[in-house]
Amino acid sequence: MNDQTNKMTCEEFQAQMPELIASGENASAHPHVRECDLCRALLQDLETIAEAARQLFPVEDPPDRLWEQIESAIKQQEPSHG
Amino acid sequence: MSGAALRGLSVDPPRKRMTPSRLSMHTPEGNSLRAAAVTAAEPDGETSPELASTQAETPAGEERSAPEKPPSPPPVPGSDADILARAQAGDHYAFAQLYALHKRRIYSLCLRMVGNVAEAEDLTQEAFLQLHRKIATFRGDSAFSTWLHRLAINVVLMHLRKKGLSVISLDEAMEPTPEEGPGRSFGAPDLSLAGSIDRLALERAISDLPAGYRLIFVLHDIEGYEHNEIAAMLDCSIGNSKSQLHKARLKLRDAMRTIPRREGRR
Numbered sequence: 001m002n003d004q005t006n007k008m009t010c011e012e013f014q015a016q017m018p019e020l021i022a023s024g025e026n027a028s029a030h031p032h033v034r035e036c037d038l039c040r041a042l043l044q045d046l047e048t049i050a051e052a053a054r055q056l057f058p059v060e061d062p063p064d065r066l067w068e069q070i071e072s073a074i075k076q077q078e079p080s081h082g
Numbered sequence: 083m084s085g086a087a088l089r090g091l092s093v094d095p096p097r098k099r100m101t102p103s104r105l106s107m108h109t110p111e112g113n114s115l116r117a118a119a120v121t122a123a124e125p126d127g128e129t130s131p132e133l134a135s136t137q138a139e140t141p142a143g144e145e146r147s148a149p150e151k152p153p154s155p156p157p158v159p160g161s162d163a164d165i166l167a168r169a170q171a172g173d174h175y176a177f178a179q180l181y182a183l184h185k186r187r188i189y190s191l192c193l194r195m196v197g198n199v200a201e202a203e204d205l206t207q208e209a210f211l212q213l214h215r216k217i218a219t220f221r222g223d224s225a226f227s228t229w230l231h232r233l234a235i236n237v238v239l240m241h242l243r244k245k246g247l248s249v250i251s252l253d254e255a256m257e258p259t260p261e262e263g264p265g266r267s268f269g270a271p272d273l274s275l276a277g278s279i280d281r282l283a284l285e286r287a288i289s290d291l292p293a294g295y296r297l298i299f300v301l302h303d304i305e306g307y308e309h310n311e312i313a314a315m316l317d318c319s320i321g322n323s324k325s326q327l328h329k330a331r332l333k334l335r336d337a338m339r340t341i342p343r344r345e346g347r348r
Contacts, residue, residue, distance in 0.1 A: 018328035019321075021105040022309055043105075046331045049338065050105050052279040053288075053303035058190030062206050066189075067181055070210050074174075077211070 008032045013039055021046070166226055170218050177217070181210055184227065188234045194300045195238045197289040205241055209234040235301070239315060242293065279338055287337035295330035302327050 008016075013032040020027050027033060033040050157163035162183075168176035188209055193202035212233055220229055288296060288304075301307045301315070302323070309323040316323070 018324045021328065022324040027105065042335075045335045045339075046328075047105050048279055049284070049331050049334050050303050052281070052284050053299070054306075056281065056285065056304050058187040059285075060190045060193055060202075061186050062189040062203055066203055066207060067178070067185070070181065070207050070214075071178075073207070073211055074177075074214050077215075 010036060010039055014042075017043075162226075166220075170220065177214060180213075180217075184230055185210075187227075188230065191231065191234055191300075191305070192238055194285075194288065194304060195235070195297060196242070197291075197293075197296060201241070205234070205238050208241075209237045212237060231305075235305075235315065242297070283338060284334070287334050290337065291330055291333055295326060295333060298323055298326045299330035299334070303331075 008031075010032075013030070013036070017027070020030065027043055028040070033043055157167050165176045165179045165183075169180050185206070189202060189206045192205040192209070193199065196202055196205065209230075213230060216233070220226060288299065291299060297316070298312060301312050302309065307315070309320045309327075312318075312323045313320045
């Protein structure tokens with residue numbers, strides 16, 4: 001990181017955040033993050049949200065009647081036999 | 083969720099998450115490799131004109147010129163592979179078993195993507211009807227759950243397009259409004275999430291996101307798709323996908339910092 005990176009403002013850093021994060025680099029090692037409490041807190045929050053999202057799992061079952069509807073629609077689609 | 087059973091009829095996530103940082107799912111190298119895979123994907127011999135421009139019809143992993151695989155041993159009776167084989171052969175009871183195995187995951191996916199119970203039910207129904215029509219075309223080049231998952235996403239995306247959620251609206255959603263511009267996300271450190279998030283509050287905040295933000299957040303952060311895959315699915319640029327995901331996370335952060343103070347953390 002050069003001197004220009006070190007002197008980055010919060011706005012400049014935030015403008016780069018999407019690309020920095022998506023690059024897979026360790027954003028918390030960025031010189032601005034090391035110096036700036038607010039941007040560090042922001043980054044940590046975004047990490048917390050992304051981590052929590054990864055832990056979400058399917059929790060909803062569809063209503064039982066949905067299979068009846070699907071079954072009925074399948075029967076309508078199928079050519080009649082006999 | 084366990085990342086163990088990813089084959090056959092497993093109902094685990096469609097892909098393993100290789101996470102060099104907590105916020106990013108991939109390395110640039112991995113990204114380009116996945117991009118090649120996405121580019122190679124094609125519909126299972128029945129391209130829908132509506133989807134031809136987006137490659138959205140093809141469940142992931144079914145590639146154009148995959149080398150012939152050696153013949154597999156016959157499935158063990160009653161196993162997942164056996165259920166699948168019987169469903170592919172037209173066994174209605176086996177198809178019902180497939181539905182029972184995958185209904186929760188597909189419904190949850192639809193619900194998270196559209197944020198509406200009635201629509202999610204319709205889309206789940208449509209996904210399984212499409213599955214019934216296309217199941218014989220599944221060649222086993224990818225896990226069945228991955229293939230079905232992608233099929234369901236395609237159904238949802240088609241629905242959203244018909245409703246008018248276009249790339250234009252996605253791009254517009256990315257334009258920062260005065261109150262969303264850089265700097266708005268700043269807050270006193272004592273208002274940070276402090277590393278803990280209530281799952282129900284997060285689910286609610288996700289469902290409250292604008293449609294475009296929600297779509298990309300769900301696809302990337304929950305379902306584990308890469309930006310290049312999302313860009314291909316949504317027919318937008320990779321940069322758009324990255325920016326919109328970031329905005330979605332910022333909005334969620336705002337929501338999550340508000341909810342605990344209003345309702346108390348659980």
